[in-house]
Amino acid sequence: METVTVSPKYQVGIPSRIRKLLGVRPGQKVKVILYDNRIEMVPVRSVEEARGFLKGIDTTVDREPDRV
Secondary structure, eight states, X not given: OXXXXXXXXXXXXXXXXXXXXXXXOTTOOEEEEEETTEEEEEEOOOXXXXXXXXXTOOOOOOOXXXXX
């Protein structure tokens, strides 16, 4: 777990290890979400970058017998 300091302008830096793991680039947008009393930052990806990210996902779903 990384610790950052909030600046007087309420800015935080993203640690380099996290930036590299997520591929965050300068100027990239990040969604900021308040979730269960914590702040989550989620990088916004373009459609081109997101293409194929679900490849190989298991799509089988248990269904009721009358829905097969």
